[in-house]
Amino acid sequence: MDLAQAVTQQLYQIMPSAERQGLYVSDVSLPQVSCVMPFKPNQLRPGNTLSGPTMMTLADVCMYALILAIDERQTMAVTQDFQIHFLSRPEPQDLVGTATALKIGRRSIVMRVDLYSGERLVAHATGSYALAKVGD
Secondary structure, eight states: OOHHHHHHHHHHHHOHHHHHHTOEEEEEETTEEEEEEOOOGGGEETTTEEOHHHHHHHHHHHHHHHHHHHOTTOTTOEEEEEEEEEOSOOOSSOEEEEEEEEEEOSSEEEEEEEEEETTEEEEEEEEEEEOOOOOO
């Protein structure tokens, strides 16, 4: 099992909703992780576009997956702050997110996430997670 599959399985154990949504980690190339949220009709909002909460969910899951890829013991890490900019309308298709660690500290990790609908950048998020204290 490669690291992307291992992180996906860990996500499914910690967050069963990720498995129900079909979310998965497609690539791990530290300090980056890419995740895919398969398209489902219930993600649409009026205008035949993906909803904001759908995009925010993927961005947050990408950040959490990145933390788990860096240190699988960080299951208790929590979102410290989150901001998203919606740049263009996503098509009703799979959404791909790529999270990048910008600064890895002892107590927190600062990250950015770019969300793509096909080849088009549709949203840009930034955020940080507070890390849990874990034994060495």
